[in-house]
Amino acid sequence: MKLYSPSALVLAALLVGCAPKVPMELANARSTYHRASNGPAKTLVPAELHKAGEALEQAEVAFKDDPKGYHTLDLAYVAQRKAELAETLAIHASESGRMADANASYQSTQDSIMLRTRSDLATSQTDLAASQSAGAVTSAQLAVSEEARLLADQRARDAMEALAKLAAVKEEARGMVITLSGSVLFASDESTLLPAAQTRLAQVADTLLTTKERSLLIEGHTDSQGSDEHNMALSQRRADAVRAFLGQRGYDTARIRAVGVGEGRPVAENESPEGRANNRRVEIVVEPAAKAER
Amino acid sequence: MSHHLRNTVALLAICAGLAGCASKTALKTDSSTAAIRTAEELGAPQVAQASLHLQLAKEELEAATALHEDGKKEEATSMLLRAEADAELAIALSRADAERTEAENAMERVRTLRAQNPYSTGGDK
Numbered sequence: 022m023k024l025y026s027p028s029a030l031v032l033a034a035l036l037v038g039c040a041p042k043v044p045m046e047l048a049n050a051r052s053t054y055h056r057a058s059n060g061p062a063k064t065l066v067p068a069e070l071h072k073a074g075e076a077l078e079q080a081e082v083a084f085k086d087d088p089k090g091y092h093t094l095d096l097a098y099v100a101q102r103k104a105e106l107a108e109t110l111a112i113h114a115s116e117s118g119r120m121a122d123a124n125a126s127y128q129s130t131q132d133s134i135m136l137r138t139r140s141d142l143a144t145s146q147t148d149l150a151a152s153q154s155a156g157a158v159t160s161a162q163l164a165v166s167e168e169a170r171l172l173a174d175q176r177a178r179d180a181m182e183a184l185a186k187l188a189a190v191k192e193e194a195r196g197m198v199i200t201l202s203g204s205v206l207f208a209s210d211e212s213t214l215l216p217a218a219q220t221r222l223a224q225v226a227d228t229l230l231t232t233k234e235r236s237l238l239i240e241g242h243t244d245s246q247g248s249d250e251h252n253m254a255l256s257q258r259r260a261d262a263v264r265a266f267l268g269q270r271g272y273d274t275a276r277i278r279a280v281g282v283g284e285g286r287p288v289a290e291n292e293s294p295e296g297r298a299n300n301r302r303v304e305i306v307v308e309p310a311a312k313a314e315r
Numbered sequence: 316m317s318h319h320l321r322n323t324v325a326l327l328a329i330c331a332g333l334a335g336c337a338s339k340t341a342l343k344t345d346s347s348t349a350a351i352r353t354a355e356e357l358g359a360p361q362v363a364q365a366s367l368h369l370q371l372a373k374e375e376l377e378a379a380t381a382l383h384e385d386g387k388k389e390e391a392t393s394m395l396l397r398a399e400a401d402a403e404l405a406i407a408l409s410r411a412d413a414e415r416t417e418a419e420n421a422m423e424r425v426r427t428l429r430a431q432n433p434y435s436t437g438g439d440k
Binding site: 091092095096098099102103105106109110112113116117119120123124126127130131134 | 368389390393394396397400401403404407408410411414415417418421422424425428429432
């Protein structure tokens with residue numbers, strides 16, 4: 022067993038006796054300040070941390086003067102609270118920053134929504150304007166189309182009135198029928214247009230040219246004298262002659278059909294000279310627009 | 316001693332007594348009392364940590380008053396420092412708690428706004 026010298030034991034006892042015991046309040050103040058000075062308080066609330074440091078310093082001074090005195094303990098207690106206060110204020114500052122960030126984020130989000138909404142609104146307005154513009158164009162086109170139709174109808178009415186002065190004109194289901202007397206157009210049993218007939222037919226042709234988009238059907242008719250075959254052939258030749266003449270005047274012959282009907286469709290009795298004269302005829306049928314388009 | 320003289324002596328004694336009372340220093344509790352009241356108004360009783368320090372401040376104020384009544388004026392004044400420190404800490408804790416609640420609410424508003432609107436961009440901060 023190792024023995025210490027009495028002098029060493031005395032020295033140790035003196036050292037222990039000389040070092041005053043740190044009171045709990047001061048120990049707590051030191052550790053709390055140490056924690057605070059290593060936390061966010063250092064950067065967020067340095068002034069408050071400095072105050073806590075000063076309070077701790079006062080406590081340390083008091084401890085040197087009077088280690089067990091009530092004032093030392095109170096100052097140490099206050100120093101601990103000051104350090105805790107600095108930590109709390111740092112938390113407060115941190116929360117304030119978090120709230121400011123959240124508010125800024127809220128604002129930027131609202132701005133983003135507002136911008137997007139405005140953009141969508143502008144796009145919608147542009148689309149609407151384009152749609153309205155397209156609608157206006159369509160309306161304009163419809164108006165033009167309607168105007169053209171009305172004009173065409175007017176031309177047809179005008180033509181009909183003009184034709185009425187040249188020949189018998191009537192409206193039937195198959196279209197406008199212009200009837201020219203055969204005796205005016207052709208010599209007996211002939212299919213060559215008479216010179217006087219050409220003048221009259223030229224007037225008819227000019228009138229028809231105002232509605233040249235219409236298809237024409239030219240029917241040749243005879244009276245009952247002579248054989249059916251002969252009358253059929255004669256009526257076909259006469260219809261062809263009229264078709265050819267209209268073609269010469271500028272009407273598209275592709276739109277003209279010439280048909281010999283013969284004596285099959287009389288409009289009057291064939292017993293009297295007047296009746297037979299009426300049956301010898303050429304009918305020009307101006308087909309309706311819808312039928313012509315088909 | 317005549318009757319008049321006796322009255323004069325009594326009056327002087329009363330004046331001396333009053334003068335002695337007036338010379339006593341009153342405990343200055345204004346600061347700590349005001350801090351305690353502020354902490355209560357800020358809702359310290361409803362915040363756990365703040366409530367604890369508020370209670371400590373009240374007890375320390377009572378202790379200081381008692382020390383003062385016992386004639387231990389310096390000890391009383393020193394004890395008041397504790398009361399003030401605890402009351403101030405209670406105030407700060409109450410405010411920090413309110414700020415934390417506000418921050419949470421603000422963040423929740425952002426989350427709600429983003430969730431309700433497909434146009435919003437970016438994540439939560």
